[in-house]
Amino acid sequence: MKKTKIVATLGPACDGPGILEQMIEGGVNVFRLNFSHGTPKDHARRIKAVRDVAQKSKLPVAILQDISGPKIRIGELSGRVAELRAGDLLKLTTKKIMGNRRQISVNYAGLPKDVKKSNSLFLADGLIEVEVLSTDRTIIQCRVLNGGRLTSHQGINFPDGTLHAEVITEKDKRDMAFGVEAGVDIVALSFVRDPKDIKQARALLAHLGKGRIPIIAKIEKHEALDRLDAIVQVSDGVMVARGDLGVEIPLQQVPLAQKKIITHARQMGKPSIVATHMLASMVARPRPTRAEVTDITTAVLDSADALMLSEETAVGKYPVESVLMMCSIIQVAEQSLNHRRLLDDTPVGNTVSDSISQAACIMAEDLRAKVIITPTAFGSTAQRVSRFRPRQNILALSHNPSILRFLNLNWGIVPIEIPRAHTLDDLFKISLHAAKVNGRAKKGDIAVVTAGVPLNKSGTTNLIKVERIES
Template sequence: MAERRTKIIVTYGPAVEAESQLRRVIDAGANAFRLNFSHGTHNEYAQAIARIRAVAAESGVPLALIADLQGPKIRVGDMPAEGVELRKGKTVTLTSRRIKGDGETVPVSFPDLGGVLRQGKKVLLDDGRITLKVLEVQGGDANCRVMMGGLLESRRGVNFPGIDIKAPPISGKDRQDLDFALQAGVDYVALSFISSADDIGMLRSLVESRTERRVRIIAKIENQEAIRNITSIIATADAVMIARGDLGVEIPPERVPYWQKEIIRQCISSARPVITATQMLESMIEDPVPTRAEASDVANAIYDGSDAIMLSGETAIGRYPVRAVNTMHRIARTTEAALSRERTRPGASRASVSDAISHAACEIAESLGAQAILTPTSSGSTALQVSRQRASVPQVALSPEKDVVNQLAIAWGVMPFMINPARDTDDMFEKAIAVTRDNGIAQSGDEIVITAGVPVNVAGTTNLIKVHRLD
């Protein structure tokens, strides 16, 4: 069985909004869709979610939906549709006023420019592609000189490097978007510019007060504060996204590769799915093939151990969204073929019985040459514990919870399936074995390894390993 282990997340946008395009993107290998609530309307996303769910159901593919909340992200306001060219040496005024921008004045979504900017400070626009230097601050406006120019369009990001911005982690807009996303049935909620575990706790309280569903939280790592608090953030979040665009603006870009590897290492150790994102195949927004450096970047993220790799503008607004997914799929398959010969398993943790059982199940499966590792799970915990071992044997997760099946779509190496609730242990084994037969995963004479929890249908009780030879 030659399934791709690293998962692919695509960002939804105009380039894939047609049902035919969604079908092609899913067929090409998409495992999840990110809905970027910095753009678009609730009505547009309601239609998008309905189309994505319908196409996924037709394809029989478990698919995760991720609602990406804007958080305290500062953005450029309305600019002319064609954008404005900011030329090096030119002066431009940043303002908090809600006006239409032009070549002289640029509105930004931050109310206290005068309170945080000072003469000599840098302002970075559009992920650092444009650099301004503050000349003077007058009231709520900042007059700046363009140090590095470029085309500036509406809604592009704004960063104030080295300045601690005190802003609520969840805005009024985020709360409205969260209400909509939960009602629409998303599987994950991602929060931008998290700075501490407390931010995650606040979001989790909001989620739990609005739904009884097990909606998971993704912490986006994008600033220096998150780096300082990374261990507690990983412990508190359900998954982590390394958002390298803003992170590479907020910290020196030469430090991003180190932190990418370190965050991935900690996430694997903690059994938290980790997503590497931003600018992975960015040239494919306009070009049909990636640069060699981009191909190497994708491969390196896989070598590092990413559960999932994400496409942003490539699929949202790019000219070649399906080709971009196909390209990422091919790079992943080729890289994983080399990794299967090189990867070493993390040591068995002594933190819990579940850790030890999951580690042992993978060792047994590989020693026996088993056809698959089966992980019946009610919460997803067993599947994630086994996934973190990065076993060479295919992993099949089985759950009676639709939310869990969808959420496991972004976990490394996991093939999730929906099953009916098991009455007891024997019934659980029968259902798991039936899935392997019905889906061609194993056949008569093959050995499979099953790891699960007893009693059944109780979260967090992984305590059993069974080796079974199919009749």
Template sequence: MKEMKNTKIICTIGPVSTNLEVIKEFVEAGMNVARLNFSHGDHEEQLERIKLIREVNELLGTNVAILLDTKGPEIRTHSFVGGEATIVKGSTINIHMNPIEGDPNNFSITYPQLINDVKVGGRILVNDGELALLINEIDYENQIIRCVALGNAVLKNKRGINVPDIKLSMPYFSEKDKADIAFGCEQDVDFIAASFVRRKEDVLEIREFLKSRNREDIKIIAKIENREGVENLEEIIEVSDGVMVARGDLGVEIPIQDVPIIQSKIVRLCHQANKIVIIATQMLESMINNPRPTRAEVSDVANAVLEGADAIMLSGETAAGKYPIEAVRMMASIAKRMEKAIDYQKMLERAVEKGEQTITNTIALSVADIILKLDVSAIVAPTVSGYTARSISKFRPRVPILALTPVKKVVKTLALNWGVHAMHVDFAGSSDQVFEQAMKITKDVLGLKKGELVVITAGMPLRKVGSTNMIRIFEVD
């Protein structure tokens, strides 16, 4: 039987990978979803990438989905004279609310209302925490936050600003994000990754925007990357289709040693709620410049797989690195190896701690239990909405879940669910004919041999949404 990777891989498409051949190699190496980072590049650049991804899908007969990652309500510095400024520990730093060109003692920021949110004694972090500033005066008359530098740093143009422990009053859904998501709707993207989500209302605002454009089929992934998002985690999970643990900004906003604890909690809660969970940021960071990862990075990826994450993500490694294809191959090889070491009984037990008591959920649990007890090679789920396949995925069966659906969009929206390998198939004839068709496809796709067992689960009647109520076990002839 052909070996299938169950953990999904997201690759960020950037300057080094906006190339047909590179994207093709990403897919062949194990990419399931292509991420487009709308913090960088204009719509013309992103459209070029979308066309390349779709061209590769046509060439290879694959179903790589597209994830649009929003800029979100972030704060950045403006520019510096000469493009950078050297900050000296102990020096006074004046943060101007009105735009200026920065120097070693002064710079301005993109969010002028910050002066109304902060307090004396608070901290402002610049460039992923590289520079910490202590606020010692707020000059409302001149619209300047006066700080002292707690360390040395070289700051370049447009560096990120974090303000830990402060609930910012800035609106969540910016005009840029609206324009970007509207563009995504036009281009039929599959997922929106919503940056810097703070509370459930942020997600609901995007959902309403999608609804107004009749694009409720686009799934929303909430990125948890600030303290407020962590505090409101459960309500955010409830209204989202999934969560991304965005560890870069999160590790600046909260103590870095707390990030692994938060990561484990998010994976567990998403798993129990049957929501997608993605681990992201610096997974194979050293491969931006080196052909091999560090042992710590390998352990990080391995741990994410063992914890039961649906997907793991590459950012700079595939967008701007020297070894983008090698990074995807490495991530895929780690995932495949660690999937053999997952405690599937423990995964099932965690999944049943919480969950809806529905017929579909009960059937899905029964399928997972069968997989633990019988030597089954695959699960086949003919599905209209994808709900059957998602329900089975929650219980993390050790074998691939082949989701056969007549709805093309459903194929793409299953691209992030653990273990689900979706295909577009038009159901023809009676249920027995559909099962016969499903067995033939499964045998061909997975290279099954005579005598291997396959579990088929579906709803009767077949074309009715949300009606999963049947399990059958077939032997390959």
């Protein structure tokens, strides 16, 4: 069984009969809805389909809503395509026009104010670079430095400075309201620049009601890297969004940024997701490139919590095969993880709960335990244990299905639903029984159990018990 989780993006390629079942059986733990595409009707239909399949499989599959954010895009192009050549003059305008190779509209009215003479703008995911020559209230005059093929509605990046567009747009607010009502488990916030962006999103979700929804901060702006620790601290996890990040910073810095983001998230006990171009060649081909296999292996060895498939499963020809391939690469890579070194190298926090979690992992390693069992009211116990990357499966037991679905994003955690326990003895009995009936342990196996007193209170992990599974 793999410990690194798989996030798969939903789309037309997943809509065929039996596809979702095969993807879950193949190793998908979380399904992503990309709100940059699709209609509310499409998303509602796919949410229902995932819930129906997950209920049949009795697995706590999570649904992640990835909101669009303030993505700066060009407008419509005549014939949907324009060929830009180096040396050409190009006018960007905030007015809505039909674009061509000489003039193109942009969807952000504040862009002429945010850029300055000599700044560079990147179009088409960084393939095209233009230099700003002059600006006025609605127009940016540019010279094309690196030409290329541009298509309608492609993105614009501004790595030389800061865009002052609101991180949560009016569309995002509508989409988040839809997501809360539809019961999504996780929200991914795009183009995060500052911890205040997370706090704003959290306040909005709280206003919309339906309990606390975890927020994943997408790290894809250069400003976010400068404030990484503060952003990780206030979020519930992070995504290494390598598409836009690879335009915001030099490409050769992306692997090091990825490693830094994963490390900082793990040290704080927050899950990390590595995304974009993991198996891009499998959109059209049945087998990946060697470089893609190496990329996935590197992310696993860096100890990412989850890896994400985007167009591979949303619109690709081989959605199920992509999942199976990623799962097989993960399983092989995980055989090379040095769990003892990961355990020894992980810094321990200064709380009783952190020390207990580390001690549970050390005991499990020394006693060759089969499982670490972590009854948890809000998920924090299981996450604390997960950050030490133990060899054993971490059985996260809870009576709260939404907590279990979020924990399914975290490395090495096996979420299992149990009834609420009212005494400590009941909790231990229920925990050991759950390990057996779910096939995670058998008679004679050793289990290390962590718990907290008082029960059902967050952050009270304060005891360890070693049990041998009885018949």
